Amino acid sequence: MAFFNRGKWNGRVLAGVLIASLVVLTLWIWQRGVAAQPTEQKTVVVTVGDIERQVRTTGTLVPVLKVDVGAQVTGQVRKLFVELGQQVEKGEQVALIDPTLALQDLRQQEALLEQQTAQLAAKSIDLKAAERELARQMALTAGEATSLAEREAAQDAVQKLKAEIRGNSALLQQSRILIDSAKAKLAYTRITAPVSGQVIAIAVQEGQTVNAVQQAPTLLTIAQMEKMTVRARVPEADITRVRRGQPVYFTTLGNDKVRHTGTVRAVQPAPEKINTALFYNALFEVPNPGAVLWPDMTVQVVFVTEARRQVATIPSALLGPIGEDRKATVRVLGQDGKSVPRTVTVGIDDGSRAEITAGLRVGERVLEVPALSGG
Numbered sequence: 001m002a003f004f005n006r007g008k009w010n011g012r013v014l015a016g017v018l019i020a021s022l023v024v025l026t027l028w029i030w031q032r033g034v035a036a037q038p039t040e041q042k043t044v045v046v047t048v049g050d051i052e053r054q055v056r057t058t059g060t061l062v063p064v065l066k067v068d069v070g071a072q073v074t075g076q077v078r079k080l081f082v083e084l085g086q087q088v089e090k091g092e093q094v095a096l097i098d099p100t101l102a103l104q105d106l107r108q109q110e111a112l113l114e115q116q117t118a119q120l121a122a123k124s125i126d127l128k129a130a131e132r133e134l135a136r137q138m139a140l141t142a143g144e145a146t147s148l149a150e151r152e153a154a155q156d157a158v159q160k161l162k163a164e165i166r167g168n169s170a171l172l173q174q175s176r177i178l179i180d181s182a183k184a185k186l187a188y189t190r191i192t193a194p195v196s197g198q199v200i201a202i203a204v205q206e207g208q209t210v211n212a213v214q215q216a217p218t219l220l221t222i223a224q225m226e227k228m229t230v231r232a233r234v235p236e237a238d239i240t241r242v243r244r245g246q247p248v249y250f251t252t253l254g255n256d257k258v259r260h261t262g263t264v265r266a267v268q269p270a271p272e273k274i275n276t277a278l279f280y281n282a283l284f285e286v287p288n289p290g291a292v293l294w295p296d297m298t299v300q301v302v303f304v305t306e307a308r309r310q311v312a313t314i315p316s317a318l319l320g321p322i323g324e325d326r327k328a329t330v331r332v333l334g335q336d337g338k339s340v341p342r343t344v345t346v347g348i349d350d351g352s353r354a355e356i357t358a359g360l361r362v363g364e365r366v367l368e369v370p371a372l373s374g375g
Helices: 002-036 100-142 148-188
Strands: 043-045 047-070 075-080 093-097 190-192 197-202 218-235 247-252 255-267 272-274 277-287 298-315 327-333 339-349 353-358 365-367
Touching (some): 093 218, 218 247, 247 277
Antiparallel strands (some): 047 298, 075 093, 093 190, 197 218
16 A cells, blocks of 8 residues: 555656746747847937027016006096906097086186186286376376375285286186196096907996095906016026027917917016015017917926027937047947947937937938847
8 A cells, every 4th residue: 555655656756847848848949939039129219309408497478568548637427438358549538537526616706806807807907997097196296285104005906906916817827727727637537448448347336435535446357358468487597598589489378289479678677576486577579360379378488598490309318428529439220220329419309309410311220229249
């Protein structure tokens, strides 16, 4: 019985050895087959494209012209003639302040002018009478028929009336000025658009009282939306790369497929400090057909600091170290399937693709991962 069990165990060991041998033999044959197959080398084709070096930042849209329309008189807003988004023309009435007080002031000044005119006329009559009396006293004095005191009194009366007439004339001029002022205040109750444009904000409601004693309160805002100014905030680390006349474009957060292009008009030298960082505002204008751009929109701005159009390019990752002479080495796959090293001259590099100015032709294939040797 022991002999039988020992034979059974030896048979199991022999079967295991045979199975393991078959597995090793199969693996060896498979590896030889794989090794015998030629290694496929991944390549990238040299293509023609555009490359840009850029400064990217954010900006804000503002209308080229935006005017706050205020009130120059105190009173209640009786009527608003416009709505948000409405297009208005220069000189068009947009609001009315209650003219009651201004009209009363005008009438009061006109009445005062009329009173002063009558007083001046009366003084003129008195002056003529005093001058006749003075002439009579002068004639009597020549005939020694009157006293010197009476003649001097007549002279004083004439001088006094002339002074009063001068005073009344000055008051009359002052009243005319006050009337002109009252007429202006009455005209100010009729608020008109100082420029043509679109109403983008209304700050008051009908029935609201506005106080123009210390400063002119804003009633509404009109903007010309046909052209917009972009105020781009550039960090101080990049501001030296942004200059006047440089091409620039932006996209909106709502539509990143459409580029709006322009040219840098100015860079404001006064910085804006946010926490500990400094930023400078670069300004440029863009047309706004269809009024698709709105005030205070946030936009993604791209300043093109350097650009190459329709040049030979490859991915930047394929380049080895670039020397001071802008030389680098790549491996090019020949028609025989072998790769060889080649020195190329690199132009601008945007971090994703690089311009090749010499050493490669469009259509050639460059190894994605350069081999260590030339075979």
